[in-house]
Amino acid sequence: MTQTTVEKLPYQSIPQMLQVNAEQYADRPAISFKKSGAYITLNYQQFYSRILMTARGLRKAGMQPGDRVAIFSENRAGWVIADIGIQSAQGVSVPIYATNTGVQAAYVINHSGSKIVFVSDRLQYEKLLAVRDQIPQVEMVISFERFLGERNLPVHTLYQLSEISYPIQEKEKQQIEKQIELIKPEDLITVIYTSGTTGIPKGVMLTQHNMANNAWDGIQLAGKESMTGTFLSFLPLSHVLERTAGYYAVLMGGGHIAFAEEVNKVVENILEVKPTAMISVPRLFEKIYSRIYENVHLMSPAKRQLFHNAITVGHAYIYQKYIKREPLGLLGLKYKIYDRLVFRKIRTRFGGNLQFFISGGAPLDKTINEFMWIIGIPVFEGYGLTETSPAIALNSLDENRFGSVGKPLGDAKFKLSEDGELLVKGSAVMRGYYQDEKATAEAFVNGWFKTGDIAHIDDEGYVYIVDRKKEIIVTAGGKNIAPQPMENTLKLDKYVSQAYIHGDKKPYLIAILTPNLERLIEFGHEKHINYLSVDDLVANERVQQLFAERIEHFNKTLPPYQTIKKFILLPREFSTEGGELTPTMKLKRKEIYNTYKDKIELLYRHNGEGQSAQPQSENGGKNEAN
Structure with missing residues (x-):
């Protein structure tokens, strides 16, 4: 581009x-x-x-x-x-x-x-x-x-x-x-x-x-x-x-x-x-990333090391070429070698001609985005809503910042409200809501459309979306927490497929996780776990302990108020058919909460401050993490 x-x-x-x-x-x-x-x-x-x-x-x-x-x-x-x-x-x-x-x-x-x-x-x-x-x-x-x-x-x-x-x-x-x-x-x-x-x-x-x-x-x-x-x-x-x-x-x-x-x-x-x-939407890239790393996991030690070396060089390469815009020198030669040995083979799995993806609909994890650029298939992350036709910001080959949704597209103009909500004007903004003057009036403030997203804009004009305004969690202790970045980080774990974090007006955060079933079944074989169904497998004490350890590792980099104290492990993924996802794979938080309300509220019966993560399987059987 x-x-x-x-x-x-x-x-x-x-x-x-x-x-x-x-x-x-x-x-x-x-x-x-x-x-x-x-x-x-x-x-x-x-x-x-x-x-x-x-x-x-x-x-x-x-x-x-x-x-x-x-x-x-x-x-x-x-x-x-x-x-x-x-x-x-x-x-x-x-x-x-x-x-x-x-x-x-x-x-x-x-x-x-x-x-x-x-x-x-x-x-x-x-x-x-x-x-x-x-x-x-x-x-x-x-x-x-x-x-x-x-x-x-x-x-x-x-x-x-x-x-x-x-x-x-x-x-x-x-x-x-x-x-x-x-x-x-x-x-x-x-x-x-x-x-x-x-x-x-x-x-x-x-x-x-x-x-x-x-x-x-x-x-x-x-x-x-x-x-x-x-x-x-x-x-x-x-x-x-x-x-x-x-x-x-x-x-x-x-x-x-x-x-x-x-x-x-x-x-x-x-x-x-x-x-x-x-x-595409981010879910495809999450699956690509997960599948490639699953294959790497099965390689010989020498091939695994080659792959990881290639990723290290590739990471330095994309930042020097596309972010710093500096001469590549020897780094360019190293990348060409690794591209021939590793990345070109990956690209052939996508037909061999893919020049780029455009991603929207939901936030794309920065690590996954960098990975796609490293393997030679850039993903241009953008931002918009149905009400904005949709794109009002987009990264490109010439102007890109990982973690951002790019700069304003076309004649779009942005500003932030006092509480950090992104407001927009431009030719892409809708006429209004059909037969709903009240909703239309509520969607605008002084001619600016209210996106409903909390954002910040850096000195170069790149826009960074923090989270949906309505989805910001305010804990009982008054701490404001954006769940989407945390959920995206959790999904990078090789055993986690999807994540939902809850904790609004509650004393601590809990998570509902869906497992990467291929990896989990592999774990079951490695540990000689006997089970009759996936439900049995996720309820197994050793599996529950595994996920407690993964969350404990996740918590290490977070301040105490942002750590996950307890979790529920489901035997299936969230889906549109199940009512938990929109057609563009965004979490329907209200539906997820209503579906698992009893199990969620059970995790709040005792104050969790100072506790390590305590899991609960979907069938209600609680397994202590320690």
Whole structure:
């Protein structure tokens, strides 16, 4: 990524951008998706034709300018065809997370007033069918896959809507392009309902200018040449990060989007697609880091030493080259040798072509970020919210500080409130919350949007996020503690997969941990532990003692008020299906607390000051740490 001269956005809207690029990059691959075991590719002209057909079908179905149309689907090619098709017919797309229940989907559909709903497959359709009486205004369901629907909720396929057998005629093309010309920058492009860690979802109103300008700012920072490769898309398109950075920006830059089959097949698809870039959330990098170090653990002593030597040299190299900006000399030669012996082999596991990742959605641990740069796949950490389209800060190859979220992007301006909350102004900031004037008014102070994050800004202009304002723990002793940095550090432990820290208005902190099961099972074999299930294994006294020791080691570098006194070890990971994570893998703290409330409160029955960590397994059996 290289800084380029800032140019003014040359488009009025996303559909107009695609219209221009369909001519400029007509034969260049636009999107690829897997069908019957093989990837099918549409070039820009073919992709644009599919968009026009969808817009034609929507208008024939009675959709009017300004109508909201919902998309209830996981990440796939049909999603983007539906989205730009809706916009080209002067509609407003309303994404619904594929992991949502029927009741949750009904809320979004009703609140937005959507009469037409796109679904990916029968699974999503059946969720709607189960709440049919709650969504009486829905007139049409359009599926990306073929199946039979029920009489009280008819379903049509995207092919049927688009009349795929009847190519767009020149007269029809001109009619739709006249509609596209009428789309103004201030028109709504979407209403995105925040997944939220607490409370009822709010509909974030984003305009064409918000999202198109945000995508354009990203291209300006990245450099146009960075956007012309292949991006592997796997995050939910319902989330604004993937939509703006991994979809609009890629098409705007003339790049190619290849859609992963599903999240569980991302590693396999990386090797097939050999992408040049990807958008991700920190959870992927945590797993990459953990898996590589697990493999190192199994190497011979000589190979392990080679790896650790390479990391040491690599750490010095990235700081001298990218932070200090000093000549490399002998250090550059050493890094080249280790790159050939170690890092290049790691990169081949990611297809061999990956030039960079963009990370957002949650904080990325500094150690993991440095590691990715060391192995030669830089991760550009950024920051934003659904309400800011999303990116308002981003690191780059030319300007990067590990641990920060970068400098303000585009025309974003920052300032801090008296209590340290980050406030922002700029073209990326939303119009407001749909049908919620009160929430909109509460979100701003004197024209500045309140991000809800506590931050600090250094002398060079780099922004550092401390934690969510609402998630700052204030202990009974009045100490303010940011849990996210502590949780991220805990996750670096080879035996820990996820961590949640609790202690607001309490005398001390406790943690809920989920184990790295591969490492834990390995530990069980090494110690000859007999167990019937994972539940038995995590409840075993030796396992509980192991985690007590890991926490004791973690506590050594912390002041007494910030140490973890007790913990609960779960036999499974937090998940979106379990309700503990948002679709972008952020902890739903309120849900986690409610789920494990009895066990958490049990750990506070006795004051823990001066005690060492005392574990409790999920089944309630307490095991003393010492």
